[in-house]
Amino acid sequence: MQIRVGDGRTIKEIRFTGKGCAISQASASMLTELAKGKNLDWVKALSKEDIVGMLGNPELGPSRIKCALLGMKVLKTGVYGYLGTKMTDTED
Amino acid sequence: MLKTEAFDVEAVRRDFPILARKVRGKRLVYLDNAATTQKPTQVIQSLVDYYSRYNSNIHRSVHTLGEEATEAHESARKRVAGFVGASPKGLVFTRGTTESTNLVRFAWGERFVKKEDTILATTMEHHSNIVPWQLLARKQGAALKLVSLKPDGTLDMESLEGLLRLSPSLVAVTHCSNVLGTINDVQKVCSMAKAAGAVTVVDGAQAVPHVSVDVGEIGCDFYAFSGHKMLGPTGIGALVSSKETLEAMDPFQGGGEMIREVFPDHATWNDVPYKFEAGTVNIADAIGLGAAVDYLERIGMDKVRSHEVALVAYAMEELAKVKGFSLYGPSDPEARCGVLAFNVADIHPHDLATILDEEGIAIRSGHHCAQPLMRWLDVSAASRASLYLYNSYDDIDALKAGLEKARRVFKLCAAPTCTGRSSWTTTGTPATSGSWRSSTSLPATPTRSAGTR
Ligand SMILES: Cc1ncc(COP(=O)(O)O)c(C=O)c1O
Numbered sequence: 001m002q003i004r005v006g007d008g009r010t011i012k013e014i015r016f017t018g019k020g021c022a023i024s025q026a027s028a029s030m031l032t033e034l035a036k037g038k039n040l041d042w043v044k045a046l047s048k049e050d051i052v053g054m055l056g057n058p059e060l061g062p063s064r065i066k067c068a069l070l071g072m073k074v075l076k077t078g079v080y081g082y083l084g085t086k087m088t089d090t091e092d
Numbered sequence: 093m094l095k096t097e098a099f100d101v102e103a104v105r106r107d108f109p110i111l112a113r114k115v116r117g118k119r120l121v122y123l124d125n126a127a128t129t130q131k132p133t134q135v136i137q138s139l140v141d142y143y144s145r146y147n148s149n150i151h152r153s154v155h156t157l158g159e160e161a162t163e164a165h166e167s168a169r170k171r172v173a174g175f176v177g178a179s180p181k182g183l184v185f186t187r188g189t190t191e192s193t194n195l196v197r198f199a200w201g202e203r204f205v206k207k208e209d210t211i212l213a214t215t216m217e218h219h220s221n222i223v224p225w226q227l228l229a230r231k232q233g234a235a236l237k238l239v240s241l242k243p244d245g246t247l248d249m250e251s252l253e254g255l256l257r258l259s260p261s262l263v264a265v266t267h268c269s270n271v272l273g274t275i276n277d278v279q280k281v282c283s284m285a286k287a288a289g290a291v292t293v294v295d296g297a298q299a300v301p302h303v304s305v306d307v308g309e310i311g312c313d314f315y316a317f318s319g320h321k322m323l324g325p326t327g328i329g330a331l332v333s334s335k336e337t338l339e340a341m342d343p344f345q346g347g348g349e350m351i352r353e354v355f356p357d358h359a360t361w362n363d364v365p366y367k368f369e370a371g372t373v374n375i376a377d378a379i380g381l382g383a384a385v386d387y388l389e390r391i392g393m394d395k396v397r398s399h400e401v402a403l404v405a406y407a408m409e410e411l412a413k414v415k416g417f418s419l420y421g422p423s424d425p426e427a428r429c430g431v432l433a434f435n436v437a438d439i440h441p442h443d444l445a446t447i448l449d450e451e452g453i454a455i456r457s458g459h460h461c462a463q464p465l466m467r468w469l470d471v472s473a474a475s476r477a478s479l480y481l482y483n484s485y486d487d488i489d490a491l492k493a494g495l496e497k498a499r500r501v502f503k504l505c506a507a508p509t510c511t512g513r514s515s516w517t518t519t520g521t522p523a524t525s526g527s528w529r530s531s532t533s534l535p536a537t538p539t540r541s542a543g544t545r
Binding site for chain 1: 337440441442444446502
């Protein structure tokens, strides 16, 4: 996942490359579309529910939910890294 | 292809209550036996009997229940040992294969592996027969090296021969691969290793359930296996060795039952195998494993094996008709156990497993706890169907139909030359500026996720 940040806080451009199952790739792809133009606080506030909602609330078991959340996790890790702050999210 | 049956599979299926269950409204087709097997009524009942009739601690209580429980536990030890040609004194009950290899790591390895020693394992090992040796090597200052494989998924004996020239202190090898299905000639590996002065550890997790095993014939120093992969309960397995080897080792865990005498500042050890069974052991599940062994012996391991070979041969022939199907491991059904790891075109194994689950079919997808092997295969994941004595030709037909359905779901074309879509490598929002593009390292052409080896 690669982003270009404008004025220190807005996602100007975003793209990803990935290899994985349909759920992980679809989720990451949709997330890049949603995230474009948003600011970094929006990324920090993203939740599991947001992602599941974005995907149209599919029925995902405890194993496949990880596939759906992978893109968000990568994006958040990157944003926190960029901001130089520690990620405080806990996994559930 | 001729469909032969070594025994009455329908009668066997009736012994397994779970096989009557529906999954998503469909008949359960359970093809995840390499992960864990289902349990027959006889095993389930042995646990119910123990807990409802003679539950008690063993070796220490002199009352009737204590004596019955001790008797049943030690009788299970005899039968399980007999099942693999071992003596009961040489059989340590453990939590399973993983605890068995770790027992060797601590109790044998930390005592006998020296700084700058070499430890050998193979590229096809399950993590439970690699990671303990990595940890041991790190602790002792030794080096771990892996024997390589030949393109057909068998051990490269020349690589083994070469590495044996390093005079390794320990050689760890799996009897059957849980991914490739390869049955290794462990007798030969052990005799070569022994000639080079090494102690041998054989991972029998996928062998004991499926082929007749005689540890004496194999000639290994340690043999490890798990009860839950051979119709027994979870939480029980064994490490088999000789009385002499076990006596020369340090204890594993310290506590009750593993001691002979305890003084304020030191202790002496109980006889083997009890020296390695500290604390209250898993009494019920050892008894359950005894019942599982009785069940397998009643059917006969030769019949279990011939049933699986016939099913594997049928599956290899039928599944090969699915376009884009690629199977890993040896091409001769006789050279493999009932494990079929594969990919179908570029359908990701997790997606395939989800689609099959909708049909009531349980397979495993992922890296199968064998990441060095997945790297060697050059795939990030694979699907795996694994068979056991209660599987039928119908189960294979169901799997094949499920794979065809997955191809339809992913809209893969039906032309004979078409093996699948180009790839799952996907890029998000296209780049807009030239400099942005050049600053990234995106592949010009998508990489394929499935290898063909
Ligand atoms: C070849 C092999 N070795 C070791 C293991 C580990 O067995 P357990 O998880 O019962 O300790 C497995 C099972 O996952 C296996 O297939």
